[in-house]
Amino acid sequence: MGNSKSGVVSREVLDDLKVSTRFSEAEITQWYENFQKQCPSGRITPAQFEEIYGRFFPDSDAKTYAQHVFRSFDTNDDGTLDFKEYIVALHMTSSGKMALKLEWAFSLFDVDKNGYITKNEVFEICQAIFKMIPKEKQEMLPSDENTSEKRADKLWGFFGKGENERVAEGEFVKGVMENEDALRLIQCEPLK
Structure with a gap:
């Protein structure tokens, strides 16, 4: 440096x-x-x-x-x-630019750094995000996202991909930008 x-x-x-x-x-x-x-x-x-x-x-x-x-x-x-x-x-x-934040989020979900996201990678990150939600908040989540598995399934569903397909960065950014629920599911904000 x-x-x-x-x-x-x-x-x-x-x-x-x-x-x-x-x-x-x-x-x-x-x-x-x-x-x-x-x-x-x-x-x-x-x-x-x-x-x-x-x-x-x-x-x-x-x-x-x-x-x-x-x-x-x-x-x-x-x-x-x-x-x-x-x-x-x-x-x-x-940065205030949503696309830039989503490019970073893509790199977070691209666990193996191969340029694509798989459903397994979405599940892995959703597990990590879910651990950060306090137990009392987990109990208040909607029934279709009250476990890490359900959150991963719901998020993956927004991309319209099959179990063994993959999502490229552009698809990820576009899919999340076009869906408020997808954006909420990938975020993990500290408690204020």
């Missing part, structure tokens, strides 16, 4: 992030300083990420979901997140 130990984000990384995220230089520099304080090694490990994520979902089991989120952010597959991956992930998940 360049100057990860010096306390100053490299010009190359700064310029790249300004273009790819549209964040300002001041924002990136401030986030870099905070990142360095929290992660002096310049890297976030999966365990650190799980701990951070767990703080946002104190009444739930966020570990499995955090592992999937981490995998989707670790774009170079080195088992850690560097500052650049962290900022790009922050941009993708916080």
Whole structure:
């Protein structure tokens, strides 16, 4: 990453992030300083990420979901997140653009990173999402989505695919954008 130990984000990384995220230089520099304080090694490990994520979902089991989120952010597959991956992930998940968020959601559901989503992958992520819903909230869910299996079946149904078919990124983005229920089923917002 360049100057990860010096306390100053490299010009190359700064310029790249300004273009790819549209964040300002001041924002990136401030986030870099905070990142360095929290992660002096310049890297976030999966365990650190799980701990951070767990703080946002104190009444739930966020570990499995955090592992999937981490995998989707670790774009170079080195088992850690560097500052650049962290900022790009922050941009993708916080950007106001729904299509960008759904592209990230696709990468979350694409567990094997082959460019397609299968029903088994939808089920795996729905299981992780379901674990994050507090028990008392699970009891209030509609009967067709009150288990991870039912949620996965319902979500898969929105794509109009058979059991052994697969969904490409464009189909996923379009299918979720066109259906409010599908959008709700893929989201896992922290409790306020």
